[in-house]
Every structure is written in structure tokens, then in C-alpha cells.
Amino acid sequence: MxxxxxxxxxxxxxxxxxxxxxxxxxxxxxxxxxxxxxxxxxxxxxxxxxxxxxxxxxxxxxxxxxxxxxxxxxxxxxxxxTPLLSRTEFDDLFDVRQLLEGATAGRAATHASAEARQRISAEAAASIDVEAGDGYRRHAAFTALDARFHDLIAEVSGSPLLRDSITRLHSHLHLHRLYFPVAGAADTNTEHQRIAAAIVAGDAAAATGAMRSHLSAARERHLPAFDQLPVPATPRDSA
Amino acid sequence: MxxxxxxxxxxxxxxxxxxxxxxxxxxxxxxxxxxxxxxxxxxxxxxxxxxxxxxxxxxxxxxxxxxxxxxxxxxxxxxxxTPLLSRTEFDDLFDVRQLLEGATAGRAATHASAEARQRISAEAAASIDVEAGDGYRRHAAFTALDARFHDLIAEVSGSPLLRDSITRLHSHLHLHRLYFPVAGAADTNTEHQRIAAAIVAGDAAAATGAMRSHLSAARERHLPAFDQLPVPATPRDSA
DNA sequence: GGACCCAATTTCCTATAGGATGTTGTTTGG
DNA sequence: CCAAACAACATCCTATAGGAAATTGGGTCC
Incomplete structure (x- = not known):
């Protein structure tokens, strides 16, 4: 052949x-x-x-x-x-994210190299450019940048296992990233910078708190997606 | 054909x-x-x-x-x-386990059905039979029962994502389960029962604490495995 | 008119064959 | 005696063919 x-x-x-x-x-x-x-x-x-x-x-x-x-x-x-996330699964996802990513933020604040802190700060600052672009392009760029920021913190946390777990969670999340609102891009940016500041300052408790409230706010921002379109509810999952 | x-x-x-x-x-x-x-x-x-x-x-x-x-x-x-866990990876594993399983224990204490609490209690009590058996058989039975107990709590926690993450961590752990000591079986049993009691009582903080100290103790018990045999250090991982 | 049964089709699942590439042992030159 | 280059080998990687099971559509019976 x-x-x-x-x-x-x-x-x-x-x-x-x-x-x-x-x-x-x-x-x-x-x-x-x-x-x-x-x-x-x-x-x-x-x-x-x-x-x-x-x-x-x-x-x-x-x-x-x-x-x-x-x-x-x-x-x-x-x-x-895999079917779209149900409301229950969505809440579960953000609960777990708060637990895991709150921990990574705290760890990053405690033991991260000066170079790493520099990178985080730069990444948070770079987020401003998202305002430009059109429709889909801009949307994709936004989600990609958000993912990079969160993964960067996970990397700096110094726990490969924690990072892997989070990466896996994110792939679940992206399953309906197309329905994510870009309206809150500015807020996201501010919150990211607050997290970055806490990490640079070496304040673990503040970093954990900032991350948790960021995820809480992000969760609220994404909620409208559930009303936006009638999820088929996937009646075919015959266990 | x-x-x-x-x-x-x-x-x-x-x-x-x-x-x-x-x-x-x-x-x-x-x-x-x-x-x-x-x-x-x-x-x-x-x-x-x-x-x-x-x-x-x-x-x-x-x-x-x-x-x-x-x-x-x-x-x-x-x-x-996959090569055997290095000391660093081993520590990382138990750090993450404390974080995740501490959370599941707390959640289980907060919102678990009466039937679920019953099952946990029974599972912790059943652990006594491990004393019987010979060598490998007994060893396998012990690790299997330990895994079931931890997975049961994760199931009852009501967070499928958390449970999945923990299951994945456990598979990493089992990579050197053959070197696990059975000496501390009795201690393990006692600690399990303490966790179960806290969950049944509905005391989330106590459950989390009991789980964390259990994992801390388990970590100490497993440490001798690193001296037991000279791990080849796997010099072939040329990145 | 609805439910059940049967058959045809589609799809998945497994086995086999052959080309491309990495690896290893050997040889030759320095 | 050691290092580098070459050749033979083993192994992975991809493509194709055919059997088995499940799903879908139609027909018949109640």
C-alpha cells in the first residue's frame, strides 16, 4: 500500500x-x-x-x-x-476552583522567585490590550489570556500535582467558553492585578482572598449564560 | 482473515x-x-x-x-x-491530599445523608478484619480498604469534580504501594474511626482536622519506604 | 392508532501489513 | 585507548480489511 x-x-x-x-x-x-x-x-x-x-x-x-x-x-x-455543564456542575466547578486556586495563589505569594513575581505582574498588566480586536478574535484572546494568568500562578505555586488538577478543571470549564461574556473584561483585569499585587507583596492570606473573590465574581459574571440559551438538558444520558 | x-x-x-x-x-x-x-x-x-x-x-x-x-x-x-515518586513529589502529593481530602471530609460532615453517615461508620468499623491474612494478600486487602474509605468520603462530599481529582491523585500514590508498611494498620484504623465519628457528628471543622492529621501521620508512616530500597533515581529522564 | 417484533444498515471493534524513524552495536580513524 | 561515524536492527506509527454488535426503519399484529 x-x-x-x-x-x-x-x-x-x-x-x-x-x-x-x-x-x-x-x-x-x-x-x-x-x-x-x-x-x-x-x-x-x-x-x-x-x-x-x-x-x-x-x-x-x-x-x-x-x-x-x-x-x-x-x-x-x-x-x-460531553454535554454542557449543568447549573449544579457549574457551581461545583467554581467551588473546587476556589479551593484549588486559592491555595495556589497563597503558595505563590509565600515561595515564588523574584523573577516569577515579575512575570505575574507583567502578565496582569498586559491584560489591558484585550479591548482591541473584533468579536470572536477578541473573545478567544481574552479567554486565552485569562487561562494563561491562572496557569502561571499554578506553575509558580511549586506544586505540579495541583497545577495538573487545575488544568484539568479548566478544560471542563472551556466546554462552554463560547457563551462567556466579555462585558466584565475590565473587572477581570482589575481583579487580576489585585491578585498579582498580593503575590508580589508576599501576602499569602491576601492572595488567597483576592483569588477567591475573583473567582466568586467571575462565577457571577458567567451566570447569565445559563439563561442566554436553552441548554437541551441532554435527555439521552441513560446512565 | x-x-x-x-x-x-x-x-x-x-x-x-x-x-x-x-x-x-x-x-x-x-x-x-x-x-x-x-x-x-x-x-x-x-x-x-x-x-x-x-x-x-x-x-x-x-x-x-x-x-x-x-x-x-x-x-x-x-x-x-512512570518512574517512582521522588521525595519531593511524594511531599507534594500529601500536601495536595491534605488540601483536597480535608475539604471532602468537611463537606461530608456538613451535608451528608443519614444513610451515608451510616455507611462511613460501617466502613471504618469493618477495617478491623485486616489483621488476618498472609503477606501479599493482607497487604492488598489493606490498601484496597484504605482506598475505599477515602473514596467513600469523597463520594459523600457531593462534589464529583473533587472526587475525580482525588482518584487521580490516588493512582499516582499507588505507584509505590508495594513498599507501604502494614505496621501502622492499627493506627490507621483508629484515625479512620476518628474521622468517621466527626462526620457522623456533623462537625465539619473536626472532620477536616482529623483528616489532615490522619494524612500527616500516614505520610510519616510511609517515609521509611524511601530508605528501604535504593530507588534507581532514573537517570534516563532526559527531559 | 399504538406497540411490538424483525430485518437491513450503519457503526464500531479487532487484526494484519508495510513504511519511516530512532536506537544500538560495530568498525574505523585519531 | 577513546571518540565519532556508519550500518543493521528493532520498534513505533499509519493505513487498510473484515467480522460483530447495536441502532434505526419498516411491517405486522393487537
């Missing part, structure tokens, strides 16, 4: 090292951007055709995505994208 | 629903029990032959195990089992 020449892949970027890795990133993006709608069935063969690869790497990528919580697999029925 | 008749699989149990699932559980056990030594290379083809399956499901199972953190994958070099 002749190795087919690599066609112009329109959905996946230039391959990094392994094909599976690229496919993984591609499908992840497809799920994040709701090009594969939440709660929908995922056809392996169709996906493989769409990405111009064989089903094998697709299957492998889906196995990883299942462990990440972005898709579910019912034993003999195939994969489905 | 004729579907080969299912030979007497000596390593994997009677298949549940999908072959991949069985292979996943089999390999997981192989890693947990150090039949595949930590830090060792994992040969996909050899593993497939050993389990009497084709490489495809093995590959898929390994992808899931990588997301679980039990194996690592270097782009064009194959899979390796």
Missing part, C-alpha cells in the same frame, strides 16, 4: 512529531469551539475522513480526550461529546 | 464489554504491581503478544494510561512506565 502523499490538511496544522498528537489537538479544538456540538455523537470514520487520516490515530486521540473528560465512551455505542 | 478463537487469556479476566477496557485494566494492574518495573520501557508488540491481542487495543489503552499519569510517551521512542 503506497503511503498517501500528505494532502493539504485544512483542519490540522503542520504536523509536529506524531500524527496522533496533531489529531488530538485538532479534535480538542473542534470540541472546544462547539464545531462538534456538546452531547452529540462522534462518528470515528467521518472524523477520520474529515482530517484526512486513518481511524487508528483518531481512536487513540479520543481515548486521551475521554480521560480528559471532553468526550464519553459508551461501551458498544461509540463516543459522544 | 478468520477471527481467531479467544484463547485462554491467562493475564486478563473474562472480557467485560470491550477488549480495550480489559486490556486497560490488565496493563493498569501490571504497572501497579510493578510487574512492569517503574521507569522501564514498554514494548507494545511484546505486551500485545503477552495478552493475546493485537497491538491496536494495547495502543489505545496506553493512551488512556498516559492521561492517568501511569505511563509517559516520548514522541518517537515509545512508552515508558
Amino acid at each position: 503506497a503511503q498517501q502523499e500528505p494532502r493539504e490538511g485544512r483542519l490540522r496544522p503542520a504536523r509536529r512529531l506524531t500524527l496522533t498528537e496533531d489529531v488530538y489537538e485538532s479534535i480538542k479544538t473542534l470540541v472546544m469551539d462547539h464545531i462538534l456540538p456538546p452531547g452529540e455523537r462522534v462518528n470515528i470514520d467521518a472524523l477520520a475522513r474529515e482530517l484526512d487520516v486513518s481511524p487508528t490515530p483518531v481512536r487513540e486521540a479520543l481515548a486521551r480526550l475521554e480521560a480528559d473528560g471532553l468526550v464519553r465512551k459508551r461501551p458498544l455505542s461509540g463516543y459522544t461529546t | 478468520a477471527q481467531q478463537e479467544p484463547r485462554e487469556g491467562r493475564l486478563r479476566p473474562a472480557r467485560r464489554l470491550t477488549l480495550t477496557e480489559d486490556v486497560y485494566e490488565s496493563i493498569k494492574t501490571l504497572v501497579m504491581d510493578h510487574i512492569l518495573p517503574p521507569g522501564e520501557r514498554v514494548n507494545i508488540d511484546a505486551l500485545a503478544r503477552e495478552l493475546d491481542v493485537s497491538p491496536t487495543p494495547v495502543r489505545e489503552a496506553l493512551a488512556r494510561l498516559e492521561a492517568d499519569g501511569l505511563v509517559r510517551k516520548r514522541p518517537l521512542s515509545g512508552y515508558t512506565t
Whole structure:
């Protein structure tokens, strides 16, 4: 069988090292951007055709995505994208985020290098540029920057395990990032700077508090998304 | 090609629903029990032959195990089992466990059904039977019971996300469960009962405190494992 | 008209084959 | 005697083919 020449892949970027890795990133993006709608069935063969690869790497990528919580697999029925977060799951998510990220902020304030504090401060300051841009572009830039800030703090906290846990939580959150409001961008920015200031000052209690109230405010800001569109409630989850 | 008749699989149990699932559980056990030594290379083809399956499901199972953190994958070099926890990683693990499991214990004390409190109490009492048994059997039974107790509290806490995070941490821990001391079984039992009592009484602060000190004590009990055998230090992790 | 049963189709699941790449052992030159 | 370059090997990675099960649609019976 002749190795087919690599066609112009329109959905996946230039391959990094392994094909599976690229496919993984591609499908992840497809799920994040709701090009594969939440709660929908995922056809392996169709996906493989769409990405111009064989089903094998697709299957492998889906196995990883299942462990990440972005898709579910019912034993003999195939994969489905994870449904949108319910109100209960949403509240749970922010409760856990407050616990974990409050801890990372405090740890970062206690033991972070001078260079690390500098980076956090710079990242918080850079957030101002978000005002520019249009629609989707601006939206994506905002969420990406927010994620970077939170991950930076997690990195500086010096606990790889805590950082991993938080990263996993964030991927759950992004499942409905498309419905996030950008209105509160300015507030977000202010709160970020307050957190950064507390960390730079080395005040652990203040950093934890600032992070917790930031997440509390963020939670309030995102709440309208639940009224914005009628979530299908996914009646197909027959346990 | 004729579907080969299912030979007497000596390593994997009677298949549940999908072959991949069985292979996943089999390999997981192989890693947990150090039949595949930590830090060792994992040969996909050899593993497939050993389990009497084709490489495809093995590959898929390994992808899931990588997301679980039990194996690592270097782009064009194959899979390796995750090395044993270093002292630093071990400390980090117990720090995070204190944070997360302290929270679950407190939550369980606050809002748990009467039936749930009953189950926790029963589980803590059942721990006494561990004294019986011989060597490996007794050891496995002890760790399994300990894991069940902690998972039960996480379940009752009412936070699925928190429970998932903890489960993931535990799988990291089990990576050197073979070196765990059973000497402190009685102490463990007492501490468990203290936690259970606080939860049943509905005292959140006490439950959190009891859990945290239990983990602190458990950490001390497990420390000798680092002197017990010279961990190879795995010089092959060339980043 | 509704519910149940059956059959056709679609889809998943597993096995096999072959090309590309990394790794290792050996040889040769300094 | 050591280091570097080369070649042979092993291994991973991707593509394809075919059997088995579940879902969907239609027909029949009540």
C-alpha cells in the first residue's frame, strides 16, 4: 500500500512529531469551539475522513480526550461529546476552583522567585490590550489570556500535582467558553492585578482572598449564560 | 482473515464489554504491581503478544494510561512506565491530599445523608478484619480498604469534580504501594474511626482536622519506604 | 392508532501489513 | 585507548480489511 502523499490538511496544522498528537489537538479544538456540538455523537470514520487520516490515530486521540473528560465512551455505542455543564456542575466547578486556586495563589505569594513575581505582574498588566480586536478574535484572546494568568500562578505555586488538577478543571470549564461574556473584561483585569499585587507583596492570606473573590465574581459574571440559551438538558444520558 | 478463537487469556479476566477496557485494566494492574518495573520501557508488540491481542487495543489503552499519569510517551521512542515518586513529589502529593481530602471530609460532615453517615461508620468499623491474612494478600486487602474509605468520603462530599481529582491523585500514590508498611494498620484504623465519628457528628471543622492529621501521620508512616530500597533515581529522564 | 417484533444498515471493534524513524552495536580513524 | 561515524536492527506509527454488535426503519399484529 503506497503511503498517501500528505494532502493539504485544512483542519490540522503542520504536523509536529506524531500524527496522533496533531489529531488530538485538532479534535480538542473542534470540541472546544462547539464545531462538534456538546452531547452529540462522534462518528470515528467521518472524523477520520474529515482530517484526512486513518481511524487508528483518531481512536487513540479520543481515548486521551475521554480521560480528559471532553468526550464519553459508551461501551458498544461509540463516543459522544460531553454535554454542557449543568447549573449544579457549574457551581461545583467554581467551588473546587476556589479551593484549588486559592491555595495556589497563597503558595505563590509565600515561595515564588523574584523573577516569577515579575512575570505575574507583567502578565496582569498586559491584560489591558484585550479591548482591541473584533468579536470572536477578541473573545478567544481574552479567554486565552485569562487561562494563561491562572496557569502561571499554578506553575509558580511549586506544586505540579495541583497545577495538573487545575488544568484539568479548566478544560471542563472551556466546554462552554463560547457563551462567556466579555462585558466584565475590565473587572477581570482589575481583579487580576489585585491578585498579582498580593503575590508580589508576599501576602499569602491576601492572595488567597483576592483569588477567591475573583473567582466568586467571575462565577457571577458567567451566570447569565445559563439563561442566554436553552441548554437541551441532554435527555439521552441513560446512565 | 478468520477471527481467531479467544484463547485462554491467562493475564486478563473474562472480557467485560470491550477488549480495550480489559486490556486497560490488565496493563493498569501490571504497572501497579510493578510487574512492569517503574521507569522501564514498554514494548507494545511484546505486551500485545503477552495478552493475546493485537497491538491496536494495547495502543489505545496506553493512551488512556498516559492521561492517568501511569505511563509517559516520548514522541518517537515509545512508552515508558512512570518512574517512582521522588521525595519531593511524594511531599507534594500529601500536601495536595491534605488540601483536597480535608475539604471532602468537611463537606461530608456538613451535608451528608443519614444513610451515608451510616455507611462511613460501617466502613471504618469493618477495617478491623485486616489483621488476618498472609503477606501479599493482607497487604492488598489493606490498601484496597484504605482506598475505599477515602473514596467513600469523597463520594459523600457531593462534589464529583473533587472526587475525580482525588482518584487521580490516588493512582499516582499507588505507584509505590508495594513498599507501604502494614505496621501502622492499627493506627490507621483508629484515625479512620476518628474521622468517621466527626462526620457522623456533623462537625465539619473536626472532620477536616482529623483528616489532615490522619494524612500527616500516614505520610510519616510511609517515609521509611524511601530508605528501604535504593530507588534507581532514573537517570534516563532526559527531559 | 399504538406497540411490538424483525430485518437491513450503519457503526464500531479487532487484526494484519508495510513504511519511516530512532536506537544500538560495530568498525574505523585519531 | 577513546571518540565519532556508519550500518543493521528493532520498534513505533499509519493505513487498510473484515467480522460483530447495536441502532434505526419498516411491517405486522393487537
